[in-house]
Amino acid sequence: MPSPIVVQVVVDKPLAQGFDYLWDESVLGGLPEVGALVEVPFGRSSSVGVVIKVSAHSDYEVDKLKRVSRVAPLPPLDPAVLRLMNFASQYYVHALGETIIPTIPLMWKKPSEWEKIPKKLAADEEKKKKKSAKELSEGFIDESHLNEGQKFALEKLRTCPSHEFKTILLQGQTGSGKTAVFLNWLSGILGDINAQVLLLVPEINLTPQLERRVRAYFPDKKMVVLHSGVSEKVRGIAWHDAMTGKAQIILGTRLAALTPLPNLRAIVVDEEHDSSYKQQDGIRYSARDLAIWRAHDLKIPILLASATPSLETWMAAKAGRYDHIRLDHRAQGASLPKVYLVNTRDPQTQFSPGDADQLKTKSLITKTLANAVSRGLGDKQQSLILINRRGYAPVLSCSACSWLSKCEQCSSYMVLHKAGALARKSVLSCHHCGLAKSIPSHCPDCGNADLKTLGQGTQKIEDAIEEMWPSARVLRVDTDSSRKSKGAEELFQEIHTGNVDIVVGTQMIAKGHDYQNIGLVAVLDADSRLFSQDFRASERLFAQLVQVAGRAGRSNKDGEAGGAIYIETQFPEAAVFQFLLRHDVDGFLAFTANERKEAGLPPFVYQALVHAEAKSLDKAIQFLSALKAYLKAQGLISIGLRAYDPVPKAVMRVAGSERAQLLLESDDRKNLQEILEVIDRYLRDQSQGRISKEGRIRWLIERDPLSI
16 A cells, blocks of 8 residues: 655644645645645635645544645745745744745635636736737936946946845935946846846835836836735736746835745845835734845845935944945935924914914914925925825814813724715724724713814815915825825826925825925924834934935936925924934934944844733733743843833724733844744643633734834
């Protein structure tokens, strides 16, 4: 009798182990392969899983093993991506099945549809052949048209051996032409017809612009775009083209970092500092960090591009662990934008009753900024006004009894949204749990009908701008406006084509966009991000200010002024603004590094969080306190490893669940890893999946948290 074929399969469940199944060669039409996507019976239903091991033995009785139901019409995941998944699973202390399966598009996780997929793929190929309309492309800059700084950077990149791991930081001023440099570099790598390159961007909104530029450089190369904004069918086919090697250029957001790519030769992480590269649910991985590990594993170069590198990346470059290439001048020779700090505590900056151009209502922006916008309109230049808060007003309040529009399910306030943004009528909406309610006609506590708004969001600023400059064409760009129109890309095209005079928006407008006629950039309420319990707040604010300032004067030529940025603040003396005045990115990063070193904060120590969610805060705190007591009893807490007391999270309650966290800190990365594995085993022993048997506490371990 021939030996049975036993395969070990992992499924998308919070379970540390794989499960043994029998493989029937005659039913499944061939021998099993590691990395194969299969359907297996699991519990009372069935699940999609990935084969991680093939053998002739099982620790269980072979007769009692269930059989693999069917195999997907898909090549197995390549060994390199399985190594990446294994590393991610171990480093981020997450089950292997939970790490692999979510990266596979939904189209491939429906076994009932597997038989139809080959027809879908064939129909898609036929459709592409018939498609005669040329896809949009723009922004091609031939190597001969690069400036001296760009040519020098390109030559340095080309000296990097293509089959050797190297991390390169390309640090360049906003508008210095970093994209043109790395696209010209990739053209040499893509000379090999089988080579694949991975281009990562932090946000969906940045993909269309870069996609057009990539098409201009590589009209004959097959490119696929992978992010959560494309339809499941489009994403499924694009992922298949990438994992079979048909697509040479893979452009996408963080989820693209885990795509199987059998012929990967180079990786570019654009805007590498951006916090969007960190996943905030499920396996909380950093796409940038995993991309670096992947390059190291494959022995290929990886380029990290940014005007404002993260402190970790900048310090690695300064220490010589990363190559450091700089572009210190704008591509077309214009100067950097001039920075103006508008002190909102100074009466001179405000409108007063004696002003000839006094406004009908109290102005929401300073007189200094209003005069600058008026000059911009007179010069036929666009103005961009950033306020990092969507909606009309952050809070609705009662002046009689101090009632505030608190969310019933979260420890946060409900934001007032005008009619048309989220619903036909004006509503109060919670940005944490999504709860929406109609606006009360009177105070729910005291009955007072005079309810007032506190603070302002993009909608309120948009109204104020339209009142101040009635003839100006005003456009609001935030997730609300992009949701109700055909999408953010259409809004950005309105700006590019010059159909807008004043743009009001959130951080969506600040990153990476190559606007050609922005003369003035203004930042309102910059202080809201200056003081925070998050130690990275000033670093994030500085990066955002540099990025948004960089949208001004990008098309200006040699010797021309590079536009202006006005920042309204009550604290102009703060370090973040003073370094910005001088456009001194390195000075700010050196100052921040010194602060972090003195305070004993990352990147000088390594951190992890254990999150707990329960119906009451006491239960969550008790659960984490018991964990800390266990670590103490085991003698695992030492001078080199610190476990702080459990505390409520900054937003303590979300959607009815109370949330707490336990912070672990170590001077040694390996030591922290070992402790996290101990914690994972301890918690799993008393849990079903990731929910404790006693108290039903939901828990999660997070490595390298970005916010605490």
